[in-house]
Amino acid sequence: MSRRALGQLEAEVLAALAGLGGDAGTAELMARLEGEPAYTTVGTILYRLYRKGIVTRVRDGRQYRYRLAVDESALVADRMRDQLRHASDPGSVLSRFVRTLTPEEERKxxxxxGGAE
Structure with a gap:
């Protein structure tokens, strides 16, 4: 099994949590992730996201249930902007990014x- 970069798994956990549209436990999130990450790995990611203020948690018996504390689209947009800020040629990065969009993403x-046809 290939290993993900920690930031990638964090992003996948956030996307899974957002996709559930409410709160979720660690096991529920694990079921939505590819590659079968360990329960403890997902738990560690959730704890780190909690410490960063990105998710909230509420005790539910012996486990926690997590909920997004921030807008997912703002979080992802901030990451994209941060990456562009560090690029030596942002125009080239944007061009390459746009070429990878699906037709639906390009339409959006x-x-x-403002260029809708």
Whole structure:
């Protein structure tokens, strides 16, 4: 099994939590992740996200249930902006990014930019 970068697993856990649309326990989130990460790994990621203030948690018996404390789209957009800020040629990065979009993503981007046909 190949290992993910820690930031990637964090992003996957956040996306899974957002996809559930409410609160979830560690086992529920594990079931939505590819590659069968260990329960303790997902628990550690959730604890780190809690410490960063990205998720909240409430005790439910012997476990915690987690909920997003921030807007997922703002969080991802901030990450994208941060990556662009560190690029030596942001235009090239944006160009490459746009070429990887699906037709639906491209349509949505055009709509956002005001260029809907």
């Amino acid at each position: 981007l055009r709509e956002i930019l």
